Amino acid sequence: MEKQVRKRGRPRLLDRDVGLDIAARLFWERGYEGTSTADLTKAMGINPPTLYSMFGSKEDLYRQALDFSIARESTRRSQILQSHLPAYDALRLYLYDIADGDTQPDKPRGCMVSTAVLQHAEENASVARMTAALREAAIQTLKARFDRAVEDGELPTQTDTDTLARFYGAIIQGMSAQACDGACNTRLKRLIDIALTAWPGELRT
Amino acid sequence: MEKQVRKRGRPRLLDRDVGLDIAARLFWERGYEGTSTADLTKAMGINPPTLYSMFGSKEDLYRQALDFSIARESTRRSQILQSHLPAYDALRLYLYDIADGDTQPDKPRGCMVSTAVLQHAEENASVARMTAALREAAIQTLKARFDRAVEDGELPTQTDTDTLARFYGAIIQGMSAQACDGACNTRLKRLIDIALTAWPGELRT
DNA sequence: CCATAAAAATAGTGATCCCTATTAAATCAT
C-alpha cells in the first residue's frame, strides 16, 4: 500500500476512497434508485465527467461502493464468527455487531446490503441480482460456521444448518428493516435475545 | 354494495378496483420509486389525465393500492389471528399464510408492505412513513394477540410481548426479503418452524 | 520553454420523470 509516485498530468482533486465513502453513504440512505448521479456529483464536489471517468457508470459505482463498505466491516465480523468462541457465543456477538451497525449515530439506518434493491424497475435487475448474491454469500458464511459447530458437537448432528442460517439471515434482514423504520439499538438487541432462544444446541459448550 | 345506477356523462372505461389491482401489482413488483406513471397508465390502458382524475397523484394511487390490497388479505389473516385457537397455533397459521402470500405463482415475490420503501429519496419520505406505519400497525396487532395470550395463561406473565411481536415481525420482513431473492414456499416454512421454537410459553394449551 | 499526459470544467445530449391545460367524445335529461 505504498503511496503512488506523482505521475504526469493534472492531479486528482478527489481521492477515490473518499469518493466511494461518500457514494456508499448516499446509496445506503437513499437506495440505488433513490440516489441520482446529480446527488453523487454534488456530494463529492465534482462534475459529471469526473464521476464517469473515475467509476465508469452509476451501476459500477454502486458495486464499488458496496465492495468498499463490505471490506471495512468484513474483517471484524469474520473475526467474530471465525474465532474460537463457541458457535452460540460467536453468533450472539456477530448479531450484536450487526445491530450496532444498523443504529450508528450520524449514519444512515439499517444495513446497506440486507434490505437493498428488493423491489426495483426491470432495468435495474442486474443491480438486484448483485445485492441478492451478497445476501446469499452472508447466509453461506453463517451456514459454514454452523456446519463447523455440528462437527464440534455444539449442534445436534441432524441440525438443518442451511435453514438455521436462513433463519438468522431473516433476523438480520428484519433488524435492518426495523432500523430503517426507527428502531433503536437496545430494541434490536432484545429481538436478538429472543432469536437466540431458537438455537438448537447446548449453550456454552 | 349495489351496482351504481348509470349516471349522466361518458361512461368510465376502467373500473376503479381493476385499476387499483393493476397498480398494486406493479408497485408490488417494482416498488414505489421503480414504478413510473407511464408504467401505470400503459398497464391500465389509459392516458395520463385519466389516472390523475381517478386517483389524484402517484402517491395517492400508491396509498389507495396499498389499502385495496391490504383489505383483501386482512379479513382472512385477522380471522386466523383472532380465532379461538391457542395463540401459538394461530401464530403458526398466520405466519404460514404470509409465507404463502410471499410465494404465490404468477404474483410478485415477497410482501407488498413488509419490505417496501425502506431506502428512498428525500422527496419520498412521506411515502416511507406511510409504509412504516403499516408495518408498525401489523406489529401492534401481533402484540395485542400476545397480550391476550398472557391473560389466557398461554404465555408467562412476565413475557415482553412488544419484543416478541417485533421478533415475529422481523421474521415476516426477513421472509419477504428472501422471497424477493427467490426463496420458495417450503424454505420459508422451514424458517418459520425454527422461529416458532422461540415461543416462550407452553405449546397447545 | 515546449511537448506530452492526465484530469477537470463547460455545456450540453436525448430520454424520461410527474403532471396538466385544453379539446373531443359519449352518455343522460328534456
Added chain:
DNA sequence: ATGATTTAATAGGGATCACTATTTTTATGG
C-alpha cells in the same frame, strides 16, 4: 335534436434522468 354532464384523448411543460463530446487546466519529462 339540444344542452348539460362526465369522462377520454391530445399534446405537451418544466424538471430531472444517466451520460458524454469537447475544451481547458495543471501537472511532468525533456
